[in-house]
Amino acid sequence: MLRVSKLTDYGTLVLTHMAGFPERLFSVADLAQVLHLNAPTISKVLKALGRHELVTSVRGARGGYALARPAAQISVAQIIDALEDQPFGLTECSATAGTCDIEGDCRIRANWQRINTVVRRVLDDVSLADMVQPMPLASEATMVRRALPNRKCSPQ
């Protein structure tokens, strides 16, 4: 359905909130209360983000989670990688090899892979810092300019 999973959605929500207070350590209970989500779900998300080193954790009483690095260095693509369990790709065959018997002479597979690359690149270009505040129009314009060439832009 061309959707990111709900866990990924929650992940961006949690991380953008944490990005607002980079120093603080957040417990699962804290975040659950503030974000109106169930603690077990948030816990699941943070564990996965921890495994992918997007957050650091402190165990034991008074423990919690914090961003592993500045928000500008965490991309939406990385969040997706951490929270989606299947590898990135718009079609199964373009994400993983050997899933289709006609793969040998399939001409569209390579094209899906190229589409993947471009979409991926878009997602790589959006950082958590971009997600925190309303994206300034300038940066949106940049994204659009990146995706759609301005005709005035020299073809080279």
Next chain:
Amino acid sequence: MLRVSKLTDYGTLVLTHMAGFPERLFSVADLAQVLHLNAPTISKVLKALGRHELVTSVRGARGGYALARPAAQISVAQIIDALEDQPFGLTECSATAGTCDIEGDCRIRANWQRINTVVRRVLDDVSLADMVQPMPLASEATMVRRALPNRKCSPQ
């Protein structure tokens, strides 16, 4: 999981095959045999494509399907629109309004919508004609150039 549904995948397969013989009328049975897919599934796909006017159909004996317009005028985004039943969007809240109670003061929703716009634009830019043959490197380069600015490209 950020995947297009299998029906969409089949749809691109079917349409790219049909694009190779723009004049011919294809029956479901024909396509099923050539593409090694089950007829009922192909039928389902073609019916949906017909409803969205990507293919035309001729009923009755000797009937079948044909592309409704040249392959260059059919985009991957249109195929997705025809075959995915949920509206386009990477998150539920960014595709449809009113699905989340904190929508009012949610700051990331608007950003997801902007991401949607860019991804959508990428998919709009790929036509069935592009999918038919191996995308020439030139056009791939264009896609990448569109998504990622060449630094030599004047910022204006």
Next chain:
DNA sequence: TTTAAATAGGACCAATATAGTTCTGTTTAA
């Protein structure tokens, strides 16, 4: 006129994937 080939639409079932929960274990501050 009849028959068979073909699409149209919709309902239905089965399989899969996801969301969410729960349990057990480990760590650590108080």
Next chain:
DNA sequence: TTAAACAGAACTATATTGGTCCTATTTAAA
């Protein structure tokens, strides 16, 4: 020593999707 907190893994329920089937309609050909 206790309680707060994370780690990991298993489990269940639900939702979505994939796939099939049935009935109706259309039309060429016999």
